[in-house]
Amino acid sequence: MFALCDCNNFYASAERLFRPELNGKPVVVLSNNDGCVIARSEEAKACGIKMGDPEFLVRDLIKKFSIQVFSSNYVLYGDMSERVMHNLGRWFPRLDVYSIDEAFGWLGGVKDLGNYVPKIRESVVRNTGIPVSIGVAPTKTLAKLANKMSKRTGGVLVLDSDEKIKAAVNDFPAHELWGVGRQHYKKFESLGIRTAGELRNMPEMWFKQHMTILGQRMWNELWGRPAIPLEAVRETKKGITVSRSFRNYIEQPEILAEALTLYASRLAEKLRREKLRCLYLQVFLYTNKNREDHPQHFPSHTHKLLIASNNTTDLVSIAVRVSARLFRAGVKYRKAGVIATGLVPENELQLNAFFDHDNGKKDTVSAVLDKLNLAYGRGTLRMASEGYEKKWRLKHEYLSKGYTTRWADIIKVK
DNA sequence: TCTGGGGTCCTAGGACCC
DNA sequence: TCTGGGGTCCTAGGACCC
Missing domain, CATH: 3.30.1490.100 (DNA polymerase, Y-family, little finger domain)
Known part of the structure; x- marks a missing residue:
């Protein structure tokens, strides 16, 4: 079984960790050059701020709801990411770090998943302060799906039977699947496919023809047959x-x-x-x-x-x-x-x-x-x-401190 | 009238990911 | 006036090789 562990609203959570007075308040993190929104706390989502919104187009919303804004602080996020991954590593014999806020873990041989998985989650939250969600399933694609669904059900979802998988895919929007972007979704729409369950009922050849070999892999993964292996050792970059x-x-x-x-x-x-x-x-x-x-x-x-x-x-x-x-x-x-x-x-x-x-x-x-x-x-x-003046350099007006990486920025306890 | 087959390497473009 | 950055993989087509 694969587990997908992902940090909730990672950049926003990392910023809020060192500004506890912002808990329960709307927070957004901007891209480089303070261009657009790339992370939002749940409260900010509720204010109507969408992923990728240009900052200058949501300035009114930010003001109206007193949303706290941060420039991206990749030194901080990188350091917090390392802590989360280190903690996850204690629970899995093999861990595949997929991105700054996500990792696949291998759960071969673990018997009582219903008991084990929530413990992972609690431990990471306790040790790092970063909330995580964990989805577990027989393939990576289904683990991603379980992970997304788990955000509505308390942060853990284990799909360990064909019945549970069937119920989950029938309830999951096809355009939210891992590997489905705008172009593929357009095709699904034109065929009236709305859920992952409807999608996987299409014939294998349809996937191969319309979504190349990647689609064929997705089809197998949706039926619980692993087609994307765990990469415990990431290959060197291209x-x-x-x-x-x-x-x-x-x-x-x-x-x-x-x-x-x-x-x-x-x-x-x-x-x-x-x-x-x-x-x-x-x-x-x-x-x-x-x-x-x-x-x-x-x-x-x-x-x-x-x-x-x-x-x-x-x-x-x-x-x-x-x-x-x-x-x-x-x-x-x-x-x-x-x-x-x-x-x-x-x-x-x-x-x-x-x-x-x-x-x-x-x-x-x-x-x-x-x-x-x-x-x-x-x-x-x-x-x-x-050059000396460098007027072209990035704008980052709302940058937080290097709380965990700079001695001068360390938080003092009175 | 009729002109092979099998391969590699490179690039560009498309699609997707976080 | 103001719209991010860093990746992966796949396919097709061109150039070239024997």
Whole structure:
């Protein structure tokens, strides 16, 4: 049996944990640049705030219901996530951490699930302060379904018989299934399919034809036959991205170069942290697609490196050069990013017979950079091309403190 | 009038996830 | 005026190989 454990309204719960006076009050967390709503407490949902709502469109609701607003604080969420996962790990022989607030656990051989599962939930809540819900079923897809249904029934739901599964799928909306997005739902609608129960009664070939092999897997999973295995060890990543929207539009190539310098520096740091190097570096620019009156431009280019690298100097110089070529005058750019692919382990460096390698000099520079920035704070030592003013940098006006990660921000008990 | 078969790699686009 | 960021997988088509 699989268990899906997920934190309720995770970011909102994490923020409220250190502001107990907000318990029972509406709370929302905004995306980067304070753009749109990405987490809501139950009270905020009841005020009519929807997932993904742009902040400027719900400003009136926020004011009307005195909703507490937070910018996203990923350092805090990352740390709280680690605590939750660590606690979950005590209860499962194998744990597959699926996202920052979700994990699949393997419950093979546990006899009294009805007794065991609620204990997991109570323990995590007691040890971390983060409320979680747990759904249990014979497949991952059904465990996800059970998890969603459990939010209405006290946070735990175990589907351990064909009868229970049948009752659950007949009561579950097809568009809320794991793996069903807007496009698939449109197809279901046109056929009059509303519930997961109606959906799984369609023939297997229908799934294969209309939803590719992923649909075929879903069909099996809905009938209780596991088609998606537990990944106790996550495979190494295929790519690493750093991209951000700008606070204001960028219309000058030299300002764009500043942003790309920062993003490529961050990307190099991420690669070094994961002990990887990249063979390809993709650079892309975006305009604001919500503005039909602006000229649109979404250029992108992938640069192939002669030797795999994770050095800040290498990646920054490529990113800046490529972005200058992609840039078009008279266009208002809203966002840019860099993607590293062709990832290889740091210590398996393949040299190039026709190209001079510097015998690790740049690696030494990067190591010094990381060491200084770790000791004295991120950005202490950085590339000069990052600029000084950085007016394009993210907006986060409602940022909470680093309660669990910064000594200066630790809560004092009187 | 008639021009093979089997494969890999890469890219772009679509769909979905949290 | 103001609409996030970081991922995965699948498919189709083009270019190329023998």
